[in-house]
Amino acid sequence: MAEKRVTLADVAKRAGLSTSAASMILxxxxxxxxxxxxxxxxxxxxxxxxxRPNVAARGLRTDKTATIGFVSDLVxxxxxxxxxxxxxxxxxxxxxxxxxxxxxxxxxxxxxxAIAALLDRQVDGVIFATMRARELFIPELPTGTHAVILxxxxxxxxxxVLPAEDEGGRAxxxxxxxxxxxxxxxxxxxxDEAERDTFRSATVAARVAGIRSAMxxxxxxxxxxxxxxxWEPEHGYExxxxxxxxxxxxxxxxxxxxxxAFGAYQALAEAGLRxxxxxxxxxxxxxxxxxxxxxxxxxVALPHEAMGRRAVExxxxxGSAVAHYIPMPxxxxxxxxxxx
Amino acid sequence: MAEKRVTLADVAKRAGLSTSAASMILxxxxxxxxxxxxxxxxxxxxxxxxxRPNVAARGLRTDKTATIGFVSDLVxxxxxxxxxxxxxxxxxxxxxxxxxxxxxxxxxxxxxxAIAALLDRQVDGVIFATMRARELFIPELPTGTHAVILxxxxxxxxxxVLPAEDEGGRAxxxxxxxxxxxxxxxxxxxxDEAERDTFRSATVAARVAGIRSAMxxxxxxxxxxxxxxxWEPEHGYExxxxxxxxxxxxxxxxxxxxxxAFGAYQALAEAGLRxxxxxxxxxxxxxxxxxxxxxxxxxVALPHEAMGRRAVExxxxxGSAVAHYIPMPxxxxxxxxxxx
DNA sequence: TCTTGGTGCTAAATGGATTTAGCAAGCCCC
DNA sequence: GGGGCTTGCTAAATCCATTTAGCACCAAGA
Numbered sequence: 209m210a211e212k213r214v215t216l217a218d219v220a221k222r223a224g225l226s227t228s229a230a231s232m233i234l235x236x237x238x239x240x241x242x243x244x245x246x247x248x249x250x251x252x253x254x255x256x257x258x259x260r261p262n263v264a265a266r267g268l269r270t271d272k273t274a275t276i277g278f279v280s281d282l283v284x285x286x287x288x289x290x291x292x293x294x295x296x297x298x299x300x301x302x303x304x305x306x307x308x309x310x311x312x313x314x315x316x317x318x319x320x321x322a323i324a325a326l327l328d329r330q331v332d333g334v335i336f337a338t339m340r341a342r343e344l345f346i347p348e349l350p351t352g353t354h355a356v357i358l359x360x361x362x363x364x365x366x367x368x369v370l371p372a373e374d375e376g377g378r379a380x381x382x383x384x385x386x387x388x389x390x391x392x393x394x395x396x397x398x399x400d401e402a403e404r405d406t407f408r409s410a411t412v413a414a415r416v417a418g419i420r421s422a423m424x425x426x427x428x429x430x431x432x433x434x435x436x437x438x439w440e441p442e443h444g445y446e447x448x449x450x451x452x453x454x455x456x457x458x459x460x461x462x463x464x465x466x467x468x469a470f471g472a473y474q475a476l477a478e479a480g481l482r483x484x485x486x487x488x489x490x491x492x493x494x495x496x497x498x499x500x501x502x503x504x505x506x507x508v509a510l511p512h513e514a515m516g517r518r519a520v521e522x523x524x525x526x527g528s529a530v531a532h533y534i535p536m537p538x539x540x541x542x543x544x545x546x547x548x
Numbered sequence: 549m550a551e552k553r554v555t556l557a558d559v560a561k562r563a564g565l566s567t568s569a570a571s572m573i574l575x576x577x578x579x580x581x582x583x584x585x586x587x588x589x590x591x592x593x594x595x596x597x598x599x600r601p602n603v604a605a606r607g608l609r610t611d612k613t614a615t616i617g618f619v620s621d622l623v624x625x626x627x628x629x630x631x632x633x634x635x636x637x638x639x640x641x642x643x644x645x646x647x648x649x650x651x652x653x654x655x656x657x658x659x660x661x662a663i664a665a666l667l668d669r670q671v672d673g674v675i676f677a678t679m680r681a682r683e684l685f686i687p688e689l690p691t692g693t694h695a696v697i698l699x700x701x702x703x704x705x706x707x708x709v710l711p712a713e714d715e716g717g718r719a720x721x722x723x724x725x726x727x728x729x730x731x732x733x734x735x736x737x738x739x740d741e742a743e744r745d746t747f748r749s750a751t752v753a754a755r756v757a758g759i760r761s762a763m764x765x766x767x768x769x770x771x772x773x774x775x776x777x778x779w780e781p782e783h784g785y786e787x788x789x790x791x792x793x794x795x796x797x798x799x800x801x802x803x804x805x806x807x808x809a810f811g812a813y814q815a816l817a818e819a820g821l822r823x824x825x826x827x828x829x830x831x832x833x834x835x836x837x838x839x840x841x842x843x844x845x846x847x848v849a850l851p852h853e854a855m856g857r858r859a860v861e862x863x864x865x866x867g868s869a870v871a872h873y874i875p876m877p878x879x880x881x882x883x884x885x886x887x888x
Numbered sequence: 889t890c891t892t893g894g895t896g897c898t899a900a901a902t903g904g905a906t907t908t909a910g911c912a913a914g915c916c917c918c
Numbered sequence: 919g920g921g922g923c924t925t926g927c928t929a930a931a932t933c934c935a936t937t938t939a940g941c942a943c944c945a946a947g948a
Contacts, residue, residue, distance in 0.1 A: 213667075213690075218934060226898045231936055256889055263668045264604035264613070267932035268903045273604070275648075275669070284634035287624070297651050301658075306665050308615075309649045311637050316595035317640075325646050327553075328603045329615070362613060441840040467840065474842050477817060500807065502782040502814050513624070522825070526648075555904055564930045571906055581926055605904035608933045 222253040233522035241361045258494055267330050274305045276523060277334035281314040287496055291512025292337050292358060299520040320347045333523040350530060358519045366529040367400045369519045375409045376508045376536030377418020379384040380490045383506060383538065384460050385426055388546045392457045394432040396447050396472060397439055397464025419462060431457060438463060446469025452479050466495035469505055484545035494539050504541025554597045562593040607670050614645045616667035620677040621654040627836055631852025632677050632698060639860040660687045670879050673863040680857060698859045707867040709859045713751045716848045717758020720830045723846060725766055728886045729828060732797045734772040735777055736787050736802025736812060755832065757792065759802060771797060771884030779804060784811025792819050799887045800828040804834035809845055824885035834879050844881025851876055
C-alpha cells in the first residue's frame with residue numbers, strides 16, 4: 209500500500225524539466241537564468257503533488273539538517289528544565305528547525321554518547337543545558353560545531369545564556385524596601401560561610417551578591433542568616449522554625465528559592481504567624497508552588513522559557529560569543545505587606 | 549581545520565577491501581561468505597579510525613533513522629508531561645534511538661506541521677502524547693507509519709498507553725478502608741452530575757468508576773460530593789472550606805488530584821482541623837507538591853515515566869494494537885490515620 | 889562567414905551508506 | 919578437460935537532493 213513519497217524527480221517530470229532546474233527553482237537561487245514559465249511550472253507541480261524535500265538527502269549534500277540537539281543533565285525533575293526545553297522548542301519551530309532532546313543525568317559516558325548520536329545525525333548545532341549551573345564539562349566537539357551553554361558556562365564554548373541573577377537578587381531586596389521594611393529581615397538558605405565554599409553554583413553566588421549589594425546600598429543588614437545546603441521545603445521549614453523560636457523580631461524573610469519559602473510558610477503557620485501581616489516573604493524562581501500558596505508568594509522568576517528561546521536564537525543566529533543575561537521578572541503576588 | 553568525518557570508504561581502504569565488504573561486515577550480515585581475516589581487518593580498521601556511520605546516508609537507503617518523534621500538546625506545563633518525555637527518552641536511549649520532541653499546544657495546524665517535519669526526517673515512528681487524555685485528533689499519516697498514543701486514544705491508531713485508573717481509583721478507597729474509615733468520607737472534585745457530561749477526559753471517568761466500585765463493594769457511600777471543573781489548589785480550598793462550614797462529620801477526603809488536596813490542606817488548617825488526626829486525605833497523581841506538604845500526602849501516582857517508557861517499547865517492539873494499562877503505584881506518606 | 893556572448897536549460901558528479909548481481913579462482917568429478 | 923559448485927570478494931545501482939560544468943541555440947557584431 210504505502211504510497212511513495214513524492215520526490216524532486218516527480219516534480220521535475222511533471223513540470224517537464226530536469227531535477228536540476230526544479231531544485232534551483234524551489235530553493236529560490238538568485239543567479240539562475242531559468243524562465244518565468246519554468247518557475248511557474250515547477251512551483252505548480254510541487255504544490256499539486258504536495259512535494260516536501262527529504263531532509264536526509266538534502267543534508268547529505270549540504271550538511272544542514274535543520275535539526276538541533278538539546279542535551280541536558282536533567283529533563284523531568286524540575287519545572288526549570290522543561291521550561292528551558294519549551295522555550296527552545298518554540299524558537300526552533302519558528303526558525304523551521306526541530307530539536308533532538310537528550311538526557312544525560314550528568315554522566316560523562318552518557319554525555320559522550322549523546323554527542324556522538326547527535327553528530328551521527330549531522331545536527332546544525334547543540335545546546336548544553338544544565339540544572340546545576342556551573343562550569344560544565346563538555347566532551348570534545350569537532351571543530352566548527354556550534355554550541356551554546358544554557359544555564360552554565362564553559363571555557364571552550366563561551367556563548368552562554370544565564371539568568372541575570374545579580375539584578376534579580378537586588379530586585380528582591382528592593383521589593384521589601386518599597387514596602388518600608390528596614391528591620392528584622394532574615395535570609396534563608398545562604399550565609400557568608402556557605403558562599404566561601406565553591407560548591408554552590410555560580411548563579412547562586414550572583415544572586416547572593418545582588419542581594420547583599422542592594423542591602424548595603426540601603427544601609428541594611430540581616431538580623432539573621434540561616435545557611436542551608438539543601439533547598440527543599442523541609443529545610444525551609446526547619447530553618448524558619450529554628451529562627452522564630454530564637455527571636456521574635458523577624459519581620460521579613462528573603463528565601464533563596466520558592467521551595468524554601470514553602471517550608472517557611474508552614475513553619476510560620478504552625479507558630480501562628482501570618483503572611484504577610486506578621487512576616488513578609490520574598491523569594492526566587494517562580495516555581496509552580498508560588499502560585500499555589502496562600503497568600504500567593506511574591507517571587508523573582510527564573511526566566512526559563514526566555515532562556516531556552518535565546519539559546520536557540522544564538523545558536524542559529526550566531527550571536528556573539530559571550531554570556532547573555534536574561535532578566536528575571538518580578539512576579540508580585542501577596543506575600544509582602546508593610547511592617548506593622 | 550574541520551577534520552572530516554571518517555566514512556565507510558576510509559575504513560574499507562584501510563582494511564584493503566571494498567566498501568561493500570566493509571558494510572556487510574560492520575552490519576553483521578549472516579549469509580555473507582567473507583573470510584574471518586576480512587572480518588578482523590574491517591573491525592580493526594573501524595575501531596582504529598573511530599568510524600561511525602552517517603545516519604542520514606544510511607536512512608536514505610534503508611528508510612530507518614533510529615529516530616522517533618514525540619509530539620505532545622504540552623511539554624512544560626505539567627510534571628506529568630516531562631515525566632512522559634523522560635521515560636520515553638530513557639527507553640529510546642536503551643534501544644539506540646533518539647527522539648525529536650515537538651509541542652503543539654493542541655493546535656491542529658501545529659500538529660500537522662509537526663507531523664510533516666517528522667516525516668521529512670523519516671522518523672521510524674511517532675508517539676502522540678496528550679495531557680488531556682481524550683479521543684485525540686491525529687492528522688493523517690502515510691500508511692505504514694507506526695504510531696502509539698500516549699495518555700489518550702484514537703480510533704485509527706489503536707496502540708495506546710494509559711494509566712490503570714480504574715484500579716487506581718479502587719486503591720485510593722482501599723487505603724481509607726484499611727485504616728478503618730467507613731463514615732464521613734467526602735469526594736472532592738467529581739460528582740455524578742459532572743460524570744454525565746462527556747467533557748472530562750476518559751481517564752478521569754475510569755478513576756471515578758474505580759472509586760465508586762470500591763465504595764459500593766464495601767457498602768460505603770459518600771456523605772458529600774463537591775463537584776469542581778477546574779482542579780487547582782484554590783478550587784480545592786473553596787470546596788473544602790464550603791464543605792466543612794456546612795457539616796462537621798467529615799473524617800476523610802478523597803481528592804481527585806493533589807492540587808485539590810493542597811487546597812484542602814489549606815482550608816483545613818484555617819479551620820483548625822489537623823491532617824490526618826481530624827481528617828484523613830488521599831489523592832491522585834503524586835505531584836511534586838505531594839511530598840512538600842506537611843504531613844506528606846498519600847496519593848495514587850500517575851506512572852509518568854513508566855508510561856513514556858512503554859510507549860517507545862511498543863513503538864519499537866511492535867506491541868499489540870490495543871490499549872496498554874500501566875499500574876498506578878500507591879505512594880503512602882502520612883495523610884491517613886484511623887478515624888477517632 | 890565566423891566569432892562572441894547571452895540565454896535557458898541539462899548531464900553528471902556528489903554526499904555516504906546499503907544491496908544486488910555477478911566475476912574470478914579453485915576444487916571436484918566424471 | 920569441461921561442466922558445475924563453492925568461496926571470497928567487488929562493481930555498480932540505488933536512495934534523493936544539490937551543484938558544477940557545460941551543451942545547444944540564437945542574435946549581434948566584425
